[in-house]
Amino acid sequence: MFKYELIKESSECKARLGKITTDHGEIETPIFMPVGTRATVKTMTPEELKDNDVQIILANTYHLFLRPGHDIVEEAGGLHKFMNWDGPILTDSGGFQVFSLGDSRKITEEGVYFKSHIDGSTQFLSPEKSIEVQNALGADIIMSFDECIPYPASHEYAKQSLERTTRWAKRCIEAHKKTDSQALFGIVQGGMYKDLREQSARELMELDFPGYSIGGLSVGEPLEMMNEMLDFTVDLLPKDKPRYNMGVGTPDYLFESVIRGIDMADCVLPTRIARNGTAMTSKGRVVIKNAKYKRDFSPLDDECDCYACKNYSKAYIRHLFNVDEILAYRLVSTHNIRFLIKLMENIRESIKNDNLLEYRDDFYSKYGYNIK
């Protein structure tokens, strides 16, 4: 079962509080979803995610299709059981990954042929195949197989592409075998063209998906352009369905998305930069390998309540990075995940109190953002 409940709309912007119910638990929105590409959120256990109040995680169809194979995950009893995570999961469609392969893929109306980045073998994903894989994985929320076009793209190409995305969305609905336990979202495309966003939203809403992603954003366009497209596109979508902005994970993109009515976001950023030794903190980014932290016995972020900040100093974490110890990656990953989860908790609280814009401005000035 899948249900979205709109709890409150902000009086000062389009931000809103909501609750999603799935077979694996409830999700308070707006929410940030950590990414567990290959059936693990890098460096972390499911218990650690829960300790950080993570409510839902994302996994990638493309990667799991190739390794270990969705058949093995299905035999294991599905993704939840395979990876020991009993909370809600969302899988993407694999579309974004195969389109990112550039010259190594060929798009046809039937689907996309691509060369595996692992062994060079030719593989095929289509709306039907993507849904078959996602049905086998068994996530609570699954995504339509769409074409995600790069920025910039011509009006003509963006229009052809969104129309194909609509045709593929219909085929996804046809192919979807587990409508009781898995909610299939549609993905609004149309590049940076408002008329095309309108066309895409209209066509997809006729298909009555239980939720909608806004695709093709945060693909290299300036923040202002994302904001403009979000402002425009969100207004086209129904209020009683959740809205998901894919691939967003910096505090500014999260704030600006939520302010424009987005309920869900995901990104590999917090764990990726963690493994390079970069922590997001209430006072901006900390690059832990910096020599100035050699004798800094204070935590990464003195406002943070995560395991790393409660128990370890910058000097220790810097030492671990210098000697390439795995605990280094663990500590900063857990910190960055907690940082974004806590940020979203604060965002939800400030929507409740109708002071989200003030909280944003305050956060930006402490974080060191210079955004108009």
Place this chain on the structure above:
Amino acid sequence: MFKYELIKESSECKARLGKITTDHGEIETPIFMPVGTRATVKTMTPEELKDNDVQIILANTYHLFLRPGHDIVEEAGGLHKFMNWDGPILTDSGGFQVFSLGDSRKITEEGVYFKSHIDGSTQFLSPEKSIEVQNALGADIIMSFDECIPYPASHEYAKQSLERTTRWAKRCIEAHKKTDSQALFGIVQGGMYKDLREQSARELMELDFPGYSIGGLSVGEPLEMMNEMLDFTVDLLPKDKPRYNMGVGTPDYLFESVIRGIDMADCVLPTRIARNGTAMTSKGRVVIKNAKYKRDFSPLDDECDCYACKNYSKAYIRHLFNVDEILAYRLVSTHNIRFLIKLMENIRESIKNDNLLEYRDDFYSKYGYNIK
């Protein structure tokens, strides 16, 4: 404070039960000590070590002297605080590491000059320097700076070396500033020569150390030779002091050491082979990358109570290794540590019940060892 209490001697061999008391807690012996070379037991948190009933860990003076530097660890409040481990710690003297550097070190009566493996800079460790570093680190048990000779070595060289080790042991005692909180162990050398082991033991016992290591074993000699040297050397040592066999971490070496009266052992083996995907189990070693585990949804070891075995399948762990995920290293490391800790628990229990030899034979036959 440091105290060793002999609780029970086996009726069937030299094995014995004991208890060591330190400022950071008690240790039941015989004990296996996981190694946290650079102030972290690779991949694991201190809480995870405790969940696995680890009672004491080891850290390496050589590595911490070079990075981050013992001055930084001391400023942090000592090694316990720096690495967030409040249980007992043992540090080695750095001797074994600098002697392992081969051509990159020069031994004099004063100490050892060596080239850092990190930046090629010339460094110096001596009895006084090693103790200064170990005093700064603040471990509960510290080791004398000795010369660990390779196998094989001539009688002449082994004799010169053990006599230097005795002279250095006296200098270590002189240099030791924290006798109240840190127990300094002596290290019996003498290679594979009984007359020299006897000479070394006699000379060191005159210095009345609170505990004794048997050095220069498990350096490449056959198990039978280690057994013979242990049998002989342990009988030379006082009953009221703990005995430590350094660098021992396979089940057979642990059993055979305990049977010959050893109380303490350490090794990097369980975490090192874990990172290569090898698990020690009640039925022998499991090489998890093996294709036969692709669809094996059973745990690494169905007799194990560790976090990995309670929550994950071989198929999942194999997948994690195939895609090079850090959780892979974590899960097998935690399993292997738990395996050896549990093994030592069982060994202590069987000493209590006077059936250690029967337990050993049973274990060996299940593990696949073929040892007379």
